[in-house]
Amino acid sequence: MRVVLTGGGTGGHIYPALAVAREISRQEPQATFLYIGTKNGLEAQLVPRAGIPLEEIEISGLKRKLTLDNLKTLWKFVQAVSASRQILREFQPDVVIGTGGYVCGPVVYAASKLGIKTVIHEQNVVPGLTNKFLARFVDRVAVSFEESLAYFPRTKTVVTGNPRATEVIHGDAEAGREFLGVSSDKRIVLIIGGSRGARAINEAALDLVPRMADDLQSHYVYVTGEVHYEAITKALQEKGELPRNLTVLPFVHNMPDVLAATHVLVSRAGASTLAEITALGVPAILIPSPYVTNNHQEKNARGLERAGAAEVILERELSGETLHKALTSLLKDQERWASMRERSLTLGMPQAAANIYELMRQ
Structure with a gap:
């Protein structure tokens, strides 16, 4: 199995992705991974430390009000989608898993348009803008809390919990x-x-x-x-x-x-x-x-x-x-x-x- 992971900015988005990778490795030891993030997010430190190759794209988050910066961000999004398409075509993943943060947007969107299976995970009760946007395009949505079900299409959304929980139970x-x-x-x-x-x-x-x-x-x-x-x-x-x-x-x-x-x-x-x-x-x-x-x-x-x-x-x-x-x-x-x-x-x-x-x- 070939898996692309994406999620960035803070540990709250990155650690769940790495936890999923470790679970997949336990289930399928021959699985191959690629992480797509940004050079400015914490993923630039944490992902290489986990032994997973990291590809970087350039993207920033939207402001919640109309500004000139948002126009620049939309242009960056278009460019990031193009860059993501190229990376995905080269890696040829079986599935793309996004765990939040604005870097997920272009990567998961590009994957959905290429016909690659897509899954997003929402950690918080109230979802962020990126996952709200992606929900209409992805195959499945995983959420941590029952209360989050109201924000996503019910037919494709499942309460899974947060994968970081699985990671810590193996702590010594x-x-x-x-x-x-x-x-x-x-x-x-x-x-x-x-x-x-x-x-x-x-x-x-x-x-x-x-x-x-x-x-x-x-x-x-x-x-x-x-x-x-x-x-x-x-x-x-x-x-x-x-x-x-x-x-x-x-x-x-x-x-x-x-x-x-x-x-x-x-x-x-x-x-x-x-x-x-x-x-x-x-x-x-x-x-x-x-x-x-x-x-x-x-x-x-x-x-x-x-x-x-x-x-x-x-x-x-x-x-x-x-x-x-x-x-x-x-x-x-x-x-x-x-x-x-x-x-x-x-x-x-x-x-x-x-x-x-x-x-x-x-």
């Missing part, structure tokens, strides 16, 4: 602890702002640092995001001696192992993150990004909150004090933690990648 908690240098008698509190980091979470985490020494039963792992790492480490140095129970990292490439060892997660509410934590049953304190289209992260997070699997702090309410209060309450209440873990697991779909594999085989 012992390997995660070894990587972090944390012994098995310590709880791990993982604070992370997504693949590119989040300024608001970083600021709250900085304020939280002096209080970490009061909780020696826990080890705090603070992932700043690569673009923020230098500034954060400088700010931490200015605070003087850091708590011994704190590890600061710019990025974590072996996230399944680290998540498998995590007791409580503090993070944004991207769809891939929620798929990961519900597959593993990790209780979470979620700070949805208010800067995303249709406020979809808050919609994602509120679903977990209603189910009793997470606590939500809006960014405008976030501070070192509110984060400390939420963490202390959860870490000191083992019964509540266990309940959140159990309810989180009921939401998980660890078979998601296999579901998408079956969907593309139909």
Whole structure:
């Protein structure tokens, strides 16, 4: 089987695509892959690391109001469709799978016009512009949430879950602890702002640092995001001696192992993150990004909150004090933690990648 994957910009689009690739490889070891992305997206780093060849096209996203830039974007789209056609003709895939981000648009559209089987996956409750556009052209649509069914043609849409869930269930908690240098008698509190980091979470985490020494039963792992790492480490140095129970990292490439060892997660509410934590049953304190289209992260997070699997702090309410209060309450209440873990697991779909594999085989 020959498979083209496309999805770009952020880890939330790329990691699900890579998870699908790994599931296909498990099912069909002789499968061959090609990834089509952009040179500016995170895929330029993550895809080669996964050992998958990457072809680059030039494309940018549409603005939500009429501007001159949109006219330029439409012209880029036409050129990107032409470039995608050439790549697809040369590779001759059996299927093209898109996982979101504007790079998917020309690639999946070109594939549909060439008569190649096409599947798109939507991670969020409210779909993005690209997947809304592509839905009319593709063969099948996979969604992570039941609520998303209303946005797509019902006859071709299936709830599969997010394939990132399948990826993390293979994580090794012992390997995660070894990587972090944390012994098995310590709880791990993982604070992370997504693949590119989040300024608001970083600021709250900085304020939280002096209080970490009061909780020696826990080890705090603070992932700043690569673009923020230098500034954060400088700010931490200015605070003087850091708590011994704190590890600061710019990025974590072996996230399944680290998540498998995590007791409580503090993070944004991207769809891939929620798929990961519900597959593993990790209780979470979620700070949805208010800067995303249709406020979809808050919609994602509120679903977990209603189910009793997470606590939500809006960014405008976030501070070192509110984060400390939420963490202390959860870490000191083992019964509540266990309940959140159990309810989180009921939401998980660890078979998601296999579901998408079956969907593309139909």
